Amino acid sequence: MKNILKINLFLLLLTVLGFSACNRQTDTEAHADGHPEQGEDHTDEHEEHAEGLVELTDEQFKTVGIRLGSPEERTLSNLIRVNGMINVPPQQKVSVSTPYGGILTSTPLLPGQAVKQGQLLAMLENPEFIRLQQEYLETTSQLEFQEQEYERQRELSRENVGTLKTFQQATSQVKILRSRAEGLRQQLALLGVSMGELAKGKITRTVAVRSPITGTVTEVNVNRGRFVNANDILFELINTAGLYAELTVFEGDIANVQVGQRVQLSVIGENGGPRNRERIARIRYINRETGTDRTVKVFAALEKPDAALRPGTFLKALIETQSAPQPALPESAVIKAGTVSQVFVYEGREEHEGAVHHQFRPVAVQAGVAENGFQAVTLPATVRKGAQVVVAGAYDLHSVLNNSEEAGGHVH
Numbered sequence: 001m002k003n004i005l006k007i008n009l010f011l012l013l014l015t016v017l018g019f020s021a022c023n024r025q026t027d028t029e030a031h032a033d034g035h036p037e038q039g040e041d042h043t044d045e046h047e048e049h050a051e052g053l054v055e056l057t058d059e060q061f062k063t064v065g066i067r068l069g070s071p072e073e074r075t076l077s078n079l080i081r082v083n084g085m086i087n088v089p090p091q092q093k094v095s096v097s098t099p100y101g102g103i104l105t106s107t108p109l110l111p112g113q114a115v116k117q118g119q120l121l122a123m124l125e126n127p128e129f130i131r132l133q134q135e136y137l138e139t140t141s142q143l144e145f146q147e148q149e150y151e152r153q154r155e156l157s158r159e160n161v162g163t164l165k166t167f168q169q170a171t172s173q174v175k176i177l178r179s180r181a182e183g184l185r186q187q188l189a190l191l192g193v194s195m196g197e198l199a200k201g202k203i204t205r206t207v208a209v210r211s212p213i214t215g216t217v218t219e220v221n222v223n224r225g226r227f228v229n230a231n232d233i234l235f236e237l238i239n240t241a242g243l244y245a246e247l248t249v250f251e252g253d254i255a256n257v258q259v260g261q262r263v264q265l266s267v268i269g270e271n272g273g274p275r276n277r278e279r280i281a282r283i284r285y286i287n288r289e290t291g292t293d294r295t296v297k298v299f300a301a302l303e304k305p306d307a308a309l310r311p312g313t314f315l316k317a318l319i320e321t322q323s324a325p326q327p328a329l330p331e332s333a334v335i336k337a338g339t340v341s342q343v344f345v346y347e348g349r350e351e352h353e354g355a356v357h358h359q360f361r362p363v364a365v366q367a368g369v370a371e372n373g374f375q376a377v378t379l380p381a382t383v384r385k386g387a388q389v390v391v392a393g394a395y396d397l398h399s400v401l402n403n404s405e406e407a408g409g410h411v412h
Helices: 009-017 025-031 036-047 058-064 128-157 165-193 195-199 394-406
Strands: 053-056 066-068 073-074 077-085 091-098 100-104 119-123 206-210 215-220 237-240 244-249 263-265 277-284 295-302 314-322 326-330 333-336 340-352 354-372 372-376 387-391
Touching: 053 058, 053 394, 058 354, 077 354, 100 372, 128 165, 128 195, 165 195, 244 263, 244 277, 244 314, 263 295, 326 387, 333 394, 354 394, 387 394
Parallel strands: none
Antiparallel strands: 053 354, 066 387, 073 326, 077 244, 077 314, 091 237, 100 119, 119 206, 215 237, 244 295, 263 277, 263 314, 277 295, 326 372, 333 340, 340 354, 340 387, 354 372
């Protein structure tokens, strides 16, 4: 015969509301008074019902506050869980070097120090700087003389006094000196030499290395008195205003990722405090190449600047993708026990022992995404269409079911 879990009000109050009851003592006294036939009838009555049902009287149904409902179609955001790191765009990360070598005479920088665009980073000294400035001044002086000679030969040529060959030589010489002067000027501009001061005849043996961006110093690779070669990296600078999240998405999930989707970010290792807050980003770019590890890089821009974030920080992310409408129940209706999710399906009511009894069956379901208090669920095919599910009081039924199973499958 099949077995049924029959629950009385006193035991329900004991397991759900915390009150005690004395049913077991009452049953013992009844047997002691010579009424074993009542116990036998009670057992037979249990065997008439299906196994696995939880049964409440009408009074217990109202006391617990059972509320019934049916799955409804809802469009919930499907979440893709990925890992990633904070990074900075290449145009906002700068390696500072010089086109000429020299001895570093001073630098006030330390890693972590903030700098502004144009701020002095270091001073370099090299005799080559003197030679370039001297050659530039000599060339411009020669150019000035040659331009005057060019004008004189042009006038003579117009009056047919000078020879054409002499005028052509003057023209060629002017072009050569102009080209040389411009080349030297560009070299001095790379060094940061003030052309205005140089035009006054002021030659300097040192040049200043200045910051090309406003940002933060991340690396200082030199010290005072050190000789640096041309194109050696002296400093590393970054501008953290444009930080982005570089996410690693598995190949199987990339089809559901689109530009503009919302991303929830959480930094690994943050525990409590004002920094442990929700950070939101939006997907800007999706790489079209799949890596050897079968993942794709996705880049998301932060909606708000965050001074607490640093490039290289590891993070976890939830990419919100929209899915089609699917059956969903309030989260309170879905009981989670380890890796198993279940709901209680209402099996109807019946009368026995002169009272109305409500029956509920626990049914395992496939739980999906949860959002805004609702969870997507897939009911098994064995559940009849239009069946009602417990949406309030499910955890009370689950507690009663667990207590009944621990008691050997019977509740007296």
